[in-house]
Amino acid sequence: MIEGFLLGLSTGTSCLAFCAPILLPYFVAEAHSHRRNLGELGLFLLGRLAGYLIFAAAAWTVGWLLLQPSAGREILFGAARLVLALLLIAYGFGLFHLKCAAEGTAPRWRRLGQRLGMPLPLWLGLLTGLSLCPPFLLALTETAQAPSLGHSLLFFLAFFLGTSLFLLPLPLAGVVRRIDVLRPVARLTAGVIGVYYLYLGLVMITEGGIHS
């Protein structure tokens, strides 16, 4: 669980740097009191948590059903980790850009949210929770190997808590004025973490190869 929390902490700056610009205008435009803003943030985080847990359950099921019996399981997971680590490095060192999931799809999906009668912050939270950004994908490789569904859900709960710490100051919008400085640091941190996962992937493949 601590692993999930720390992975969340290490990639949470990315959430703040890339998702905050989508959420900030909402808080600023609605211009509620801090107390009400906190309530809306709570709804947003709840939506995000729901998205995370849906993913955790799906990832674990896929890992359990398709990969658990496989003889080369470690090699497969190692390879997946390697590819995702490379993706994270490419993203971290600026080889491609990503938008927050709630940003690119906002107009169309917002209408759907309205039709479903969901409060907007909850809906935005669910959309960001279902995003496929590289740090999130990396967390998925961890949960796919979890020994039980409970472990998988706990890992993502901890991951969610780690990333959420960065989003808590959002209602006090002024706190993130220097987001232009935070962005390169957040991206590069993701890149450095990617290098670490690259190593883990390599070790996993090597050890998997030795065992099989």
Place this chain on the structure above:
Amino acid sequence: MSDTSTAGSRSANRPPVWKSLLKVLPFILLTAFMLLGGGASSDPRQLVPLILTFVLISVLFFRMVHTGRTDRYRAIFFITMAFCFVLTFIANLIEVRGSMALTHEDMATGQTPFCHMVIPMTIIPAAFTRTIIFPGSILDGFANIATMFALWIGVTLALGRGFCSWGCFFGGLEDGFSRLRRKPLLRKIGHHWTYLPYAVLGAMVLLSAWTLSPSYCEWLCPFKAVTEFEAVTSTRVLIQTIMFGSLFVGLVVALPILTRRRTQCGLFCPMGAFQSFSNKINAFDIRIDREKCTDCGQCIRVCPTFSLDARSVADGKTRLSCTKCGKCVDACPRGAISFHVKGTPVGHKPARARMLFLYPAFLFLVVFGTGMIQGALYRIVLLVTTGSLIQ
């Protein structure tokens, strides 16, 4: 105004020799006291290094005060200290252990000398587990954890990130390499790379807390190549060795030569990033007098740690990462850049502000460097007299 005319005006503004001597006298006496505190050895092999070290320190500080040039004389001491540290440290290791490689037994018995680079990684685990995640000794032996922490706190309070140019015994290596070419071959380095040290800091602090081991030391510290490293006994250690070896060659040797900048300090070092925040609380900074500045960009070109850019110059100050090496102060053709005591008007009695900074800064340089230089000279005398660096 050309560099020649700047040098000309500097020599015209030099104080009389007696005045400079008077300014450095307390420092020279203090140095003599520090060097002779334990009494001078009668063994000429130890006496000669002691005298040479004392002369070097005294001459450099006198020249620094008398000529008004900071970086030129700081760099001589700083670079000498770093190369002497490597020579002394390796010779000591071979003398004590017979090798630069650390064994599991050495680590288990806490025989690893503590290094300041690991400080940021130890804080979170220390807060949560009440243990220092480093295989060193708290109080015993050479470079123990308590002494290194105390020295670091002292330097941080006195100099802020000035530590990186006046105390860090690794920084001098790349400072030395960065001065080998007269002109850089690589000029353009993307501005966003200057944020990498903060990213490495964040990632390493979290990884260390996660794994409860000093991740930076294990994986990335380039200076293991010239100090000590884990004996290669597994694939994991082999990968680590390749990584830190490549980082040393790339960041400490090759890139400084190509760019004339301290690339490890400016683009990678997590300790430097951590230390940058202490510039906020430190009493000294470097300021630019906007009335004198002509925006010629000379300071931006010479800054070894990428701590000046057009925006910061327009604001009249350096970026947070400034190591107060004084290179921009020496290079400014208009004398617009100066050491500054926070809370005083910019350009107000800059010579006095500079002296107020130089006393503690040079003192720390001496505290860190004296033993290293003396030790290295002793090894050289040993080599000349016995044919071997080790006893």
